[in-house]
Amino acid sequence: MANVTIPFEETGNALELSSFLAISANTVLSMSLAGANSAAAKYASAASGSTSFSGDMDELHLKTNVANAFVLSGVSFSAGGKRYVSKASGDLHVDLSPITGNGTKVGTLTSGQGEVVLNTWPAGMAPAVTDWRGVAGAPVNGAFTPFNTYLSTFRIATAPIRTGSFSVLGTMQDGTTFNYSADSDGTIDEPRVKGRINYTTGVVKLVGVTPSAPAGATPVDLSFLDIPGLTTAYIDLIRQETLRYNAVAFTYLPLDADLLGIDPVRLPSDGRVPIFRPGExxxxxxxxxxxxxxxxxxxxxxxxxxxxxxxxxxxxxxxxxxxxxxxxxxxxxxxxxxxxxxxxxxxxxxxxxxxxxxxxxxxxxxxxxxxxxxxxxxxxxxxxxALRAGDMKARVSLVFDQATWNGTTFSDVPVGDPAPGTYNTVGYPITVTNDGAYTERWALRFKTTSTVEVFGEHVGNLGEFSINAVIQPINSVNNKPFFTIQPAGWGGGWVPGNLLRANTVGAMFGVWMVRTVQQGPASAADYSFLTVVRGDVDNPAT
Known part of the structure; x- marks a missing residue:
């Protein structure tokens, strides 16, 4: 409120600048809200008198009650046909620009007190506020914070975690503090908190409980925590903002790509990649x-x-x-x-x-x-x-002949001159089956004009066969032929040293498998893994 100047007769008509507070102890003021502009004052030891004065209101206070540490984080209202909006800075603006979002500052907002102070307004504006809107901000900590929960799930910033190194501390809603550690199995089974940590992934689940049964409360099923002996418990709230944890994580040193055999630049730091994904x-x-x-x-x-x-x-x-x-x-x-x-x-x-x-x-x-x-x-x-291979089918991918062979090189293009004889692949194709074929490069070298030796690039020498009979080298894994060559396809003209080259592709899916046992003391007698090849249902190999 503005200060008021009153000419008191007892002081010789001298003007004295006083605040309402200073004179209120010795003066009684009477004001008419009907529009009168005069007031009467009287000293206790003197005759009464009267004078005229004028007063100006320079602030309008709008107060919203906030309690329990809540704050008024934003307001807007209408007065005198204008819209007033508070900004993040706490300033109150009017006539906001649709382009910048800012307007003319006309007051302030004190969030903690829930109070708007309006210090500028149009002359003659009615002191009526309509369409009041405010946002109450909850406290993020303390006894009145609404961010309490009985179940909290989070992931530690890094993983994996060293076994037995995890501990968590915090405060219950009633103010009770706790500081608990997980055992070697990752279990937390304490009076006020039940929970579990996955040391591999770093995922933590905590449930607040109370040791005594509150009036009217019903026990909650906590079997999902898989804690031995725990089925149900009476839950209680944990103040989330108080949760803290301590843990020891493993770190991994980068290894040379030449030593690994693969470039690890796209691998996670621990070398692990996800093997379970939606759609797989x-x-x-x-x-x-x-x-x-x-x-x-x-x-x-x-x-x-x-x-x-x-x-x-x-x-x-x-x-x-x-x-x-x-x-x-x-x-x-x-x-x-x-x-x-x-x-x-x-x-x-x-x-x-x-x-x-x-x-x-x-x-x-x-x-x-x-x-x-x-x-x-x-x-x-x-x-x-599961690694999907798609449809697989055995086939012969390449056949050609040449006059000579050095006995070691399996080239996919002819080397030197062609052989004088030619195998008829059109009339008598080399055939393979899904259950016998192998992905291999073959060389059939004539030992005599009627016999050949069969060599595989990886399986080695499979023996000598006559071209006057069906040639079927046997796959010792399942006693099925690697391929079949008919005698009618050879024709004539072959001489010792000539070569027939053929490539076969088996109905199999090539997979690289690497198992790494990290350095350290032996923790098991042996290490092993199992892979299983599966085919479509009711679709026997042929």
Whole structure:
């Protein structure tokens, strides 16, 4: 409010500048809100008198009650036909430009007090405020913060984490502080906090609990934390802004690309890449083994579950037995036909599997498929990534002849002069099958005018064959021919030293597999991994 100048007669009509506060102790002012502009004043020891004065209002205060550490972070209102808006700086603007967003400063906003002070307005503007709008900002910390939760999930800034090195501290809503550490399994099982950390990914889940049952509260299922002995608990709130953690993370030194054999520039620092992604295939499976038992011809073993994906028979020496039995995967049975030579007793390893398209893969390890699984999978089941090869077909990709060969070089173009004889690939093509063909470069060198030696670039010398009979070198892996050449295709004119070159492509998918065991003390007796090649359902290899 403005200061008021009053000519008091008792002081000799001298003008004295006083504030309302200074004179309020000795003066009683009476003002009419109906428009009167006179006031009467009286000293306690003197006669009363009156005088005329004028007063100006220079500030208009608009107050919004804020409590519990909330603040008024922004306001807008209408007065006198104009729109008033507060800016981030706390200034109050009017007549805002649609281009710059700024206007004329006419006041201020004090956020913590919830108060708007208007110090400039048009003459004659009615002191009426309409369409008031304000934004209340919640406190980010303290007892009144709304950012409390009973479940908090976050990921540590780096991973993997050293086992047993994680601890978390914070404050419950009631002010109780805590400082807990995870055990070697990543479990936090304490009176006020239950939780788990995945040391590999660095993902942490924390649930606030209370040791006593609040009135009217219902226990909540916490079995998703997989903490032994914990099923339900009464939840309580954790103040999120107070959460802090300590952990020790591993770092990895870069290795020479020549040593690795690949360029690691696009690999993560720890060398790991994600193998589960939405839109890719994954295989859910479980493998179990029957108890050792003596196999007898004609005997049947029922493994106790149906619709198996595969079975393996293991001898007492740990080796895989591949013959002497037949299996019924649908029924889950194995029948012994000839157990001669078995290392007894034997075990039957049986597997169930589902292949599905991934719909989602979360950072906490949760994988969702586009369709339900068809088996019940017990604890100990696994999820494997699947590398799709597409349609595969064996074929002969190249055939030509030449007069001589040095015995070592497998060139894909003729070297030197062509042979005097020519194989008729049109009338009698070299044939291959999916179950026998191998991706290999072949050389058939004439030893005599009627016999050839068959060489493979990788499989070596497979022996001598007559061109007057069907030539079928056998693949020792499955006792199927690598290829078949008909005698009618040779014709005449061949002499010793001539060469027929051919390339075959097998119905197989080339994969590079690298397993790295990092340096350090031995933590296991042996390291191994298993790869399985799978084909389409009901599509036997031919």
């Amino acid at each position: 295939l994954a295989v859910v499976g479980h493998r179990a083994t029957t108890a050792p038992a003596t196999a007898v011809n004609g005997g049947v073993v029922n493994v106790g579950r149906t619709r198996l994906s595969r079975v393996r028979v293991l001898g007492n020496d740990g080796h895989v037995i591949e013959t002497g039995y037949s299996e019924n995967l649908e029924a889950g049975t194995v029948t012994w036909n000839d157990v001669t030579g078995y290392s007894q007793p034997v075990r039957v390893e049986h597997s169930i599997e589902d292949t599905g398209l991934q719909r989602d893969a979360q950072i906490d390890g949760t994988i969702t498929f586009t369709r339900p699984l068809t088996h019940d999978y017990p604890i100990g089941s696994y999820v494997s990534s």
